[in-house]
Amino acid sequence: MKNLNVGILGATGAVGQKFIRLLETHPWFTISSLGASKRSAGKKYKQAVHWIEKTELPSNASDIVVTECIPSEFADVDFVFSGLDSSVAGDIEKSFAEAGIPVISNAKNYRTHEQVPLLVPEVNPDHAELITKQSFSKNGDGWIVTNPNCVSVPLSMSLKPLDDAFGIEAVVVTSMQSISGAGYPGVASLDIVANVVPYIGGEEDKVETESTKLLGRVNENSIAYRDFPIQATAVRVPTVDGHLLSVSVSLETKPESIDEVRKAFTDWKNPIAELDLPSSPETPVRLYEEDRHPQPRLHADREGGMQTAVGRLRKGKVMDIGYVTLAHNTIRGAAGGAILNGELLAAKGYFK
Numbered sequence: 165m166k167n168l169n170v171g172i173l174g175a176t177g178a179v180g181q182k183f184i185r186l187l188e189t190h191p192w193f194t195i196s197s198l199g200a201s202k203r204s205a206g207k208k209y210k211q212a213v214h215w216i217e218k219t220e221l222p223s224n225a226s227d228i229v230v231t232e233c234i235p236s237e238f239a240d241v242d243f244v245f246s247g248l249d250s251s252v253a254g255d256i257e258k259s260f261a262e263a264g265i266p267v268i269s270n271a272k273n274y275r276t277h278e279q280v281p282l283l284v285p286e287v288n289p290d291h292a293e294l295i296t297k298q299s300f301s302k303n304g305d306g307w308i309v310t311n312p313n314c315v316s317v318p319l320s321m322s323l324k325p326l327d328d329a330f331g332i333e334a335v336v337v338t339s340m341q342s343i344s345g346a347g348y349p350g351v352a353s354l355d356i357v358a359n360v361v362p363y364i365g366g367e368e369d370k371v372e373t374e375s376t377k378l379l380g381r382v383n384e385n386s387i388a389y390r391d392f393p394i395q396a397t398a399v400r401v402p403t404v405d406g407h408l409l410s411v412s413v414s415l416e417t418k419p420e421s422i423d424e425v426r427k428a429f430t431d432w433k434n435p436i437a438e439l440d441l442p443s444s445p446e447t448p449v450r451l452y453e454e455d456r457h458p459q460p461r462l463h464a465d466r467e468g469g470m471q472t473a474v475g476r477l478r479k480g481k482v483m484d485i486g487y488v489t490l491a492h493n494t495i496r497g498a499a500g501g502a503i504l505n506g507e508l509l510a511a512k513g514y515f516k
């Protein structure tokens with residue numbers, strides 16, 4: 165049992181609110197400080213936030229006075245989660261790490277930094293050791309760990325069993341991304357109601373790069389990215405939560421049948437199962453057999469929003485196999501994924 169005080173940077177945003185809700189009854193982590201912009205600082209959280217969650221604003225957060233994101237305001241925390249806007253996350257997260265406060269971030273800024281782990285606990289728990297190579301703070305007690313983009317999460321989680329069984333040769337992916345991915349107020353209603361927008365700025369590059377880091381190998385001081393190509397197309401669709409991906413994969417070792425691929429998913433063992441972390445889903449990657457599954461509205465919330473669903477598995481005509489995969493973008497793809505990272509790092513003793 166751990167007992168750690170946590171701060172949340174960007175606490176008023178869409179991802180920040182998800183942190184507040186998911187941490188309300190967390191057995192290890194207690195919210196002690198909340199940070200946002202100057203616009204929110206000095207107000208009680210309940211006055212600063214435009215609450216968009218379906219549940220009541222938790223009482224353990226509502227009366228906390230929001231501060232600016234300055235390390236001296238977070239003296240009582242063991243570490244911080246960050247849901248900061250990426251335009252400010254770079255400098256602010258660095259200032260916390262330099263001040264000796266570990267940062268577990270959702271923002272894109274440090275995801276490809278050489279010594280910063282880009283972590284999905286079920287995919288690459290060993291990458292956490294990069295923490296010891298960081299030099300943000302003098303004695304190493306301040307560091308940064310990131311979680312990936314909300315498309316890279318289901319993509320890497322669904323590729324992992326395939327990579328372990330056959331090796332990956334090439335990937336083509338089209339993501340159908342829900343509107344909550346754009347934060348609040350997000351995409352203009354006149355753009356997205358009864359429409360599809362076939363472009364999300366910067367998204368395709370992130371998906372193509374992050375997944376090859378996630379499936380990469382630890383070198384002495386950094387990660388050797390995998391060299392298989394990924395071609396991504398990112399599309400905004402009028403769903404609310406859950407990003408659905410259509411994926412085609414060429415495999416290094418050719419499976420004899422689609423049943424062999426099915427077995428790779430169903431037999432795959434979660435490498436962190438024995439740690440029994442509080443936010444770990446029982447089946448992190450679940451294969452659905454029903455032709456019409458998975459769907460964002462039906463499956464994004466499965467296992468508390470922490471499951472990656474796979475379905476429509478079939479033999480390919482151009483590449484070896486095709487399937488769809490789905491994950492809740494602001495839970496598994498953001499706040500929930502970051503909390504699971506925090507639990508993994510706590511269980512492994514990284515917080516001094």
Ligand SMILES: NC(=O)C1=CN([C@@H]2O[C@H](COP(=O)(O)OP(=O)(O)OC[C@H]3O[C@@H](n4cnc5c(N)ncnc54)[C@H](OP(=O)(O)O)[C@@H]3O)[C@@H](O)[C@H]2O)C=CC1
Nearest residue numbers: 174176177178179200201204247249250271345347348498
């Ligand atoms: N939505 C998603 O599905 C995912 C989002 N992410 C990433 O998580 C981060 C947050 O996203 P999201 O919650 O959607 O964004 P929002 O725009 O909803 O929230 C942004 C947060 O950053 C704060 N902020 C803005 N400017 C400053 C500043 N100058 N100083 C301090 N705080 C500031 C805001 O505070 P205030 O209210 O005071 O303005 C708010 O709390 C982003 O980096 C995003 O890319 C990652 C994965 C998925």
Ligand SMILES: N[C@@H](CC(=O)OP(=O)(O)O)C(=O)O
Nearest residue numbers: 270271272313314341345346
């Ligand atoms: N761009 C994603 C959400 C996001 O913020 O991604 P990132 O953390 O990689 O910037 C979406 O629109 O669904």
